[in-house]
Amino acid sequence: MLVFRWVLLLLLIAGILCFAMYIGTGQVAWRRRGLTVVKWAVVAGLAFFAVLALERMAMAV
Structure with a gap:
C-alpha cells in the first residue's frame, strides 16, 4: 500500500513539474508529457x- 501511495504522489509531482515547464517555456511537448503523466496518475x-x-x-468473507 505504501508503494502505491508513493507512486501516486511522485506521478502527481511529475505532472505538476511538467505543467510548470509548459507555462515557463510555452512548448507544447511539456503539456503533452504532463497530460500523459496525469493519465498514469489516474x-x-x-x-x-x-x-x-x-x-x-x-x-468480509
Whole structure:
C-alpha cells in the first residue's frame, strides 16, 4: 500500500513539474508529457482504490 501511495504522489509531482515547464517555456511537448503523466496518475489511483476494495471484500468473507 505504501508503494502505491508513493507512486501516486511522485506521478502527481511529475505532472505538476511538467505543467510548470509548459507555462515557463510555452512548448507544447511539456503539456503533452504532463497530460500523459496525469493519465498514469489516474490509473495508479484507480488501482490503489481497487486494491483497497478487494482487501475489504476479502475481510468480509
